[in-house]
Amino acid sequence: MHYLITFCLGIFSLSLAATTALSANLCQGFGPQTPRDISDTTGSNPINFSRAPEPTQLNLCNIHTHTNAEHKGPGFTIFAGDGDHGGYQCNDSKRLTDAELVEPDHAAMAYHGVKPGDTIEVHWVYTSCQVTPGKGLGSCLTKACTNPELRVESQVFLVANNKSALNFMDYTYRGQLVAGLHQPKALPAGTGEPVVFAGSTTGTSFTQEICSPFQVTWSVRPQCAKLDINSLNEWAKSGNVFQEDHSHGVRQLVTAPELLAPIN
Template sequence: MNRHALALSLFATTFCAAAPSYAEDLCLGFGPQTPRDIGMHIGSNPRSFSPAPGPEAMNLCNLHTHTNAEHKGPGFSLSAGDGENGGFQCNETATLSPSDLAEPETGHTSFHGVKPGDTIEVHWVYTSCDVSPGPGLGSCSSAACANPQLRVESQVFLVVNDPGALDFGDYAKVTVGANGRFQPAALPSDTGTPVLFAGSTTGPSYTEAICSPMQVTWNVRPTCARLDISSLNRWAAEGNVFEEEHSHGVRQLVTAPELLSPIN
C-alpha cells in the first residue's frame, strides 16, 4: 500500500478504523498527531495548518474525559502502562491519604470508569462552526460547516474524595458568552502556562500506525489539579448536554518525530 497516497476527508474515520496495523510502520502522509510529551518540543512533521482562534472566539461543541492522561507532562509523568487503559498518572498519586482514596459517602457512582486516586484528562473541544454543544465530535461540524477549525483545551486532574477540591460543575457548565458563543463557565487556571501545538484527535482507535486525519490546535496545561469525585458523579447524575456518563480510554503517546509538530 502506498501510504503517501492516502487522502482522507476531515471526518473519514471509517477508513482509519479499518486500515491494517503496521507494527513497525508509521502512518506517514498525515498531519501532526496527538498525544505527546509536552516537555519535548521536537517534531518534524511537514504538514502545517493555521492555528485556531482563542476559545472565546469559538463555540464549545463537546466535553469529555479520558481515564489516565493521554499526554505526558511535568505534573503527570507516571506511566500507567500500555493500551487503551494506560497513559500517565499525576505525580502525587502515590502520596494520597486514606481519606483521599475513600469511596464518597453516598457510595453512588454515576460517572463510570473513575474512582478516587485516578487521573483523568479533560478535553474541552471548540469549533469554528455555528453549532450547539452535544455528544461526540460529530457535534463540532454540520452540513453547512463540514471542515471546521478545531481547538482543544486540556487539563489533567487527580480525582480524590475531598469536598474541598475543585468542583467539576464549575468547569463543565455551558454558558453563552457576550459574543453569543457557547463557552464553559470557566477553564482551569493556576496549573501552569499551557503548551500550544498543532496535532490531531486522540482516543484508543488511533496509533502511530493508524493516524487521525483531523487537524486540531491543542492547549495543554502542564500540572495536575485536585478534583472532587462527588462533583463528577453529580454532573453525570444530573445529565449533561454532552451525554457523558463514563470516562474514555487513551491513545498511547506519539513519540516518532515524523508524526509530531515542533513546539515553539
C-alpha cells in the first residue's frame, strides 16, 4: 500500500507540474478566444464585453472561408489533425457519392484550397464602423474607428460537386445596402439555432500562447450544409470585393477554460 500511495503521489505531482506548465504558457490578460467546441458551454475567462448588435444593425465588412472547420460542433466532429490545415470535418464527409467527389476541370478552379469532399467554415464579418466591404480584417476598421463592435456569422459547409446543393452566390455581397448598411444577399438558415458567445478573431497567426486582442461576438450554426463547389469558383471568377480566391488555414481549437467565455 505504501508503494502504491507513493506511486500515485508521483503521478499526481507530474500531472500538476504539466498543468502548471500549460497554464504558464497560456497568453495572459486577453479576453476570451476563438475557435471553441460550441457544445461545451464552460469557460472561466473574466473579461466581459457587450454583445454586438444583430447583423442587420451592422455593416458587412468581409467574407472569407477556412478549409476544415475552425470550430467543433454537433455536425462537424471529425478531427482533421493539428496545425494550420487541421480543424474539423463534417460528419457526413464520407457519405458523398462518387459523382459529388469529381473535381471540376482545372480551368474552372478559380477558388483554390478547396476540393469536393472538403469541409469549409465561412465567416461573414460585421462591424459597427462606417466602412465599405473589402479585403481582410483591415476593412472592418478605420483610423476614426479603431475599436468597433465586431460580429461573425459562421456556417460550416460540406463541399460537393453537386449543382443541386446550396449555391454560395446566394450568400455573397453584391453591393446590397439595407437601411444604409452593407449586407449579404442572405445568411444560411435551417442548420440549427446559432450558438452565440464572446470570443476573438481566429486564423493561423494565433494559438493558446499567442492570443488575439480583438473582441468578437460569434454566432456559429451547429449543423453542416452541403455546398456546390462550382458556386465557390463562380464567386472567385466574379471578382468579389474581398479579393478572396482561396480558402485559409485554421486556428486550432482553444480548450483552456481560462481562455474561454461561458456560453449562456
